[in-house]
Amino acid sequence: MCTHSMPSAESQTRSETVEVGDARLGMDSSKMKNNGESVAKKKKKMRRISSFVPRFGCFRSDYDCATVERPDDGGSFDMESAPAASNPTHLVIMVNGIIGSARNWRFAAKQFLKKYPQDVIVHCSECNSSMLTFDGVDVMGNRLTDEVIAVIKRYPCLQKISFIGHSLGGLIARYAVAKLYGEVTTLKSSQENGESDETKDSVPKEKFKGKIAGLEPMNFITFATPHLGSKGHKQAPALCGFYTLEKAAFRASWLLGRTGKHLFLRDGDKNKPPLLLQMVNDSDDLLYISALQSFRRRVAYANARFDNLVGWSTSSLRRQSELPKRQNLSRSDKYRHILNVEAAKTANTQKEISLEAQVNRCKAIDMEEAMLRGLTKVSWERVDVDFKGTIQKLLAHSTIQVKTFWANSHGADVIQHMIDNFQL
Template identity: 50%
Template sequence: MDCGPGENGVCSESVNGGRDVWSCSKDSASSADHLVVMTNGILGSSKDWKFAAELFVRMLPDKVIVHCSERNESKLTLDGVDVMGERLAEEVVELIKRKPDVQKISFIGHSMGGLVARYAIGRLYRPPKTETVQGACGEDSRGTIYGLEAMNFITVATPHLGSRGNKQVPFLFGVPAFEKAACLIIHWIFRRTGRHLFLTDIEEGKPPLLQRMVDDWGDLYFMSALHAFKRRVAYSNVAYDHIVGWRTSSIRRARELPKWEDSLNEKYPHIVYEEYSKAKDGEPEQPISVEDEDSDTLEEIVRGLSRVSWEKVDISFHSSKQRHAAHSIIQVKDQLIHSEGADVIEHMIDHFLA
């Protein structure tokens, strides 16, 4: 156990594969009952969330305890979304048992970490209690995440539709030959995780994992778990994110990408579009794009995830000197280098259900 000194009223402790961050004020710490779990992206670490975790605690000192996961760091992020999701689920269970006073839970995942969190909540979901009145709907019919009230599920530049398809990975420049080649060799670089992201993990007649994750599958309640949260939010870069494209991170078809111009609010200078997308059931099938050979699979993923409502927040760092690092700026991965993304984290906190 490594307990760090308080800085700006923030204390931290490293224990059992994760780092907890909370207010140093005894009164605030004793009243905080909301656990916020932050997950890193591929080849990342818990340190990537240091700025955001500390800002959350400073702004919501009597509300939240932040846990930056360390179970899936560095090369461990190559083991596959499912393996990482199981690790995260075990970590959260241990964490909840260590903190019996916690009543609520939220998840915030950057890049692939958002997919890992989606898998983990599918494992952690618990259905509504049997005594719930038959026919009840709304809040009373929601399940829990291992007994805790599910509040916010937030993803930041997460490839919800995977990385396969036209312009889903911007650094491939939308060149079909490059995109096809990536599907063939990605597992050499990113191993099982690469197969999951590029939807090439078809085994034993099962559809790709990301396609399975838009429904409840066996004892994994992926969509029931997502529905349990009071809010689902997708933060996305509209441009200059060379790792995760706008379409896949915002869960949209190409024709649904909105037009944007300048900032919507002086307080959040990099937010250029906000949208509340209501849950859609029974939407007719339409192809994602004539350029996508895998349009049926991608369409099924979009329609599946659209069965729950999403708040979509679109971000642009087009005027920033560091804009080509948008994938890291949106998270403020390094406070010195990526500080321009602080308004995104502030927006996250200002709209957070605590």
């Protein structure tokens, strides 16, 4: 007779305890695994977020270029290599466009220091940012003048200076260099130091002749700058060349404050022509053209198409009839968005129109033609850019500057072209 022994209560309890323990162990290991995955996800998320957070002080760029960024109270910042083996002697001033800020030039500044780590200090201006860009070209030019003087005082080793402006920033820079040209800076510095008129007169004018803020002018570069304003036909591509829309934009230019009046040439009166028309000739007050001419080279980068804010003609300083045919142009192998590079030609020697004649004949003459004649009295290199084939062409006005890398990265080769051809 076969008999089955019943398990004792003690052994049954022990077995249940082991099973419960195994279950708890499984749950704990599962929790640990889930917690590990959660921590990994959080770290990944934090890395992703931190990539968008501005970093100050010493940092390493996306292209492995160690730099030092020194912000000031006004929001501007100087950028130089870290560590610097020598004192850089070349100051590069970068000026933002309308409703812009110093951060718009951050990518380009870092690329400059990657190429010339021991030679340049890059200052990204912030004195005309955001809504301050509605105050007018002259007011903003005066602000930039004061800012440049303050920067130069911080670096006594400086010997050379260059300006780079995007959009409206190019016009601001043109005004500022006229203010800084020759002895203007000498007089300002003397007044700040409390020197007498006799002391100022004793300073030899030859010392500052042909210089900008006492430094040797090297490069004056503009990106998508409306040199001829926005009033002319097809100078604001967003209006599609419709005269009705262009007239409506002219009437609505007050929305941009004094800057709108300057861009649409509405600020003239019986005694003076519009400011942009004044800025194409030397006057008793400011030597606009002489200041531009003092630079070793002047370069105008322009979007050949897809720029909805600034037309090809006004940004490249050409008449509509002088614009090259795109189908006849071939892209650069090294810089795939550079469509055409036009070397500097002999300056236009046409007789300039006097200020009085400009006032009297302002309605009769073509102001756009007058501005072209004035500005082409100095030679310009012209670089035409085309972002065809990329979705970023819709943001061409910002892409040419690489305003924000994640949205405008296709303009990096344009920035590199500028840097590779930069004169030290």
